[in-house]
Amino acid sequence: MLDVRRLRLLRELALRGTIAAVAEALAFSPSAVSQQLSALEREAGVPLLERTGRRVVLTPAGQRLAAHAEAVLERLERAGAELAATRGGPTGPLRIGAFPTAARALLPPALAALAVAHPRLEPAVEEVDAVDVPDALRARELDVVLVHEYDLLPAEPEDGVETEPVCEEPVFLAEPDTGGASRGGSLVIRRDEPWIVGRRGTLCHTMALRACEAAGFRPRIRHLVDEYPTVLALVAARQGVALVPRLGAVDPPEGVRLTPVAMRRRIGVAYRAGSALHPSVAALTHALRRQAR
Amino acid sequence: MLDVRRLRLLRELALRGTIAAVAEALAFSPSAVSQQLSALEREAGVPLLERTGRRVVLTPAGQRLAAHAEAVLERLERAGAELAATRGGPTGPLRIGAFPTAARALLPPALAALAVAHPRLEPAVEEVDAVDVPDALRARELDVVLVHEYDLLPAEPEDGVETEPVCEEPVFLAEPDTGGASRGGSLVIRRDEPWIVGRRGTLCHTMALRACEAAGFRPRIRHLVDEYPTVLALVAARQGVALVPRLGAVDPPEGVRLTPVAMRRRIGVAYRAGSALHPSVAALTHALRRQAR
DNA sequence: ATCGAGCATCAGCTCAGCTTACGCTCTGGC
DNA sequence: GCCAGAGCGTAAGCTGAGCTGATGCTCGAT
Known part of the structure; x- marks a missing residue:
């Protein structure tokens, strides 16, 4: 044997x-x-x-x-x-990984609801880079990870890891609010503006490039910033334009105009293959879904 | 884990x-x-x-x-x-279980052929009672077992054990040869004859009872004998009639008439679930199939 | 040419897991 | 109704599987 x-x-x-x-x-x-x-x-x-x-x-x-x-x-x-599952409801530690936006905007209320529904569950959140997700799951460093993908950038399946969708959200073009009328959601008109995108190697960086590429131009990149609040602050300071998913644009600062573009971001949970039925995993997925509505 | x-x-x-x-x-x-x-x-x-x-x-x-x-x-x-299988052809010990008839009639020539085709295979045969087969396989005391079942007595599937058919053979009614014309293969005409059947608890015992029951009578049992050569010797000695599968009736003694009846015996190999692809198991199954033709 | 990354081997130690011994409880036979 | 033994659990002690750390070897990159 x-x-x-x-x-x-x-x-x-x-x-x-x-x-x-x-x-x-x-x-x-x-x-x-x-x-x-x-x-x-x-x-x-x-x-x-x-x-x-x-x-x-x-x-x-x-x-x-x-x-x-x-x-x-x-x-x-x-x-x-x-x-x-037979041991009863969700109990004990649950190590959750998340990309920064989710950790800030999506997880806290979901965890609050979870604490009420399942007081014996002990969630522990850790920010994690997308590239590390499969290894972290397989190595049992994390149990569940919030992941995202863009229309133009579908995530490929990984051995030993399963993914389940949680929600979808629109992506906005963020630009300085000049007080004039909106010029619509097309990217082409901003082809000569300076762009603010995520750091190289991140999904958001690639996403912005792909989106501009699909619109037929290569953006002039000025700032490389991951955190959307910072991005929006830069936009408000007339430093350029950026693409921001809705969760990154809650509470936008003055002087930023948000216009939906024809792209959506999908958020999901990833876990080790076979653990979909785990009560803690299932409970978190459920709470996230409710939160996302 | x-x-x-x-x-x-x-x-x-x-x-x-x-x-x-x-x-x-x-x-x-x-x-x-x-x-x-x-x-x-x-x-x-x-x-x-x-x-x-x-x-x-x-x-x-x-x-x-x-x-x-x-x-x-x-x-x-x-x-x-x-x-x-990737290690190369069949090699090493292969513990084979068999019911007595197969051990005598079917296995020896198959093993001889096997020894030529796969000289590095080391088969070891052991007679085994049908009731012990699943446990012996699961406990890894045996690797392959020759099993049989009758039309009237299908074997039920066992957890962790798979079965594959090898061959089918007719069953004969064995009766003293009175020199007269055959009276055909119906059992009913022998309802008043004394019967020779396998010992209680064996498949052959149950099979004979079921066959007579299906023909509409309960046999008068006189002798309880498992070994078919002995059974046939008793028939020749005019001690009664018996049902004998073909493999049990190779080389019948003088004074025995064999008439086919409407029943067949199916012979198969049983092995642990998952070991069907094992080269030694596959080689034995193949040899048995060739032998049975 | 040199240095470090990557793998194998060796020696030594620790603990998981086995056996043996024993106690407890229940069941079936007389 | 009683008792012997079947069946399971616990305690104590020992052995070997498997870990660490040290060492050496072989490449590949600078």
Whole structure:
């Protein structure tokens, strides 16, 4: 009978690529991981890893075994979720990851409602970068993560992670309020304005570029700022224009005009495959949905 | 993460009913099983067992968890089978169980062919009672078992065990050869003859009773004998009539007339769920099928 | 050419989990 | 009705699986 703890290491290796990364993710020493993978290879009787240069890669047999491991672990996750469900309502710690806007605008009221409905639930929120989400979930550093995607930028599915939609919101063009009549939501008219976009590598950065690209021009980028309150303050100071989702534009400062554009942002929750039935996860999803209405 | 070794114990408990039986089956002391199940219950956070009298029974939550365990273990079995397949052809020990007729008539030539095709396979045959088959497979005492069923007596599916057909054979009515013309294969005409059937509790015993019952009478049973050569010798000695499948009637003695009746026996192989792809299992199944033609 | 990242191996230690011993409770046979 | 034994749980003690930390080797990047 194959050892599931070792299969877990193999699966993590398939996801992360190096033994050192697996070790760090699971809080082991690289030595331990190496030893356990060697043992797994001995059990299997087939080479699973191959040293290439100073790294290792999975052999085809190793990849197939990693797929089996994925399936086994998912079923274990489901079993655990079901147990938690029979254990009664949501209880204990729930580690929630969120992108900054959600952490500020969406989560606090949802958590307040949750505290009333499920007083024994202990949510812990942590801001997290989108790129770290799958690893954080798989490594069990987080249990649920609020994620978002834009029309022009659909998120691709990740192994071992499932996503469920929570709500959709419009995206606004934010520009200095000159007092004149609105010029409508088309981006093209602002092609010569300076733009304020998210920092490079963020979803919002890419989203703004894609949106301008779709409108047929490359924006002149002046400011790189992630926090929407700051963005709006810059807009009010006539530093440029920006694209801002509704949740980023609650309570806009004076001197900012918001015009809807033809793009929407979708917000969802991501969790480990199999934990959809977990009562704490289900309760948070429910609270977020109610909040979003 | 739930411990799979402990889940295995829970699954065995679901199948066998007592901790002592689980311990014996897996070569542990009952104490070890008890401790591990307690630990599993602690992990689960839900009562899984309930003491009733001097036994334990699974709670509903325990039963559901056992079902998950079954799924996990089956997937592990498949992973192992796939590894064995990539390891190259059939190799190593293969523990084969068989009912007596198959052990005598079907297996030896199949094993001879197998030895030529796969010299590194080390088959070990053991006669086994039909009632012990599922436990022997689940407890990993055997890898493959030859099983049979009669038209009137279909085998019900067992958790964790899969069955695949190998061949079908006719069943004969064996009666003393009086030299006269055959009276045809109807059983009714022999309703007053003494009958020779398998020992009580065997499939063959039940099969004979069902066949007579279907023909509308209750047989007068004189001899209870399992071994078909002995049965045929008794028939030749004019001790009664009997129902004998073809494999039990190779080389019949003088003075026995065999007439086909409207019943067939199906022979199949049973193995642990998930091990169908195991090269040794597949090779044996293949050899048996060829042999049966 | 050199340095560091990445992996394997070795030695040593710790704790999970096994066995043995024992006690308790219930059941079935006499 | 009683008692022997089946069945389960707990306590104590031991062993080995598996972890850490040290060391060495091999690449690849600067």
